């Protein structure tokens with residue numbers, strides 16, 4: 001199964017993708033995670049990407065398309081994959097279908113998650129990320145995590161530069177202008193299924209699985 005999770009920043013794409021990995025035994029390809037790892041390792045790509053990411057802008061298409069093309073060629077992606085945070089522009093979506101058709105593959109499902117802007121702001125400003133393993137915690141669910149350490153690896157928690165309120169507002173504006181046209185793009189292709197992203201993580205997962213299994 002080749003799946004795209006679509007939706008604004010903070011809607012829960014990364015959270016849901018991590019649960020789908022175990023359920024379907026296919027890997028998550030998160031361009032955000034790959035870019036953050038490159039920034040941390042100070043690779044030439046990371047150095048180039050950092051300024052765009054910290055300001056809430058998108059990293060140039062050619063950089064991100066290259067990342068995904070390389071990742072899709074790896075052995076663990078041959079039985080399927082979950083794209084999380086890619087594509088984010090129409091040129092990225094066009095490039096993806098070209099890359100996939102070149103290797104005899106196609107996208108099977110596009111799940112579009114949505115919640116209101118107030119909820120997105122609340123989720124992202126309340127997120128604390130681990131400086132070591134990248135795990136995320138929300139201060140509403142884990143108040144001790146405002147200035148704490150990661151349960152998974154003991155790393156220090158911090159607020160991502162792009163999770164500060166004014167940067168989030170910019171990320172949401174970028175989403176509206178550059179990413180939201182993908183909703184009609186995939187609707188026209190007959191691939192889009194919408195799921196409400198408001199509610200418990202488990203409830204939303206159940207809904208996504210029902211959509212993927214054709215139960216709704």
Ligand code: B4P
Nearest residue numbers: 009010011012013014015031032053058059085088123127
């Ligand atoms: P991403 O890492 O993709 O950032 P994101 O959109 O915020 O998604 P994320 O996965 O982190 O959040 P989630 O919705 O799961 O991108 C970061 C930056 O990288 C971009 O701004 C851009 O610069 C660059 N980039 C990445 N891909 C690119 C591309 N294709 N092209 C160009 N540039 C690219 O969750 C957010 C929060 O909500 C969490 O705190 C979580 O705990 C909480 N949450 C999740 N589900 C919830 C629920 N049901 N209820 C309550 N809270 C919930």
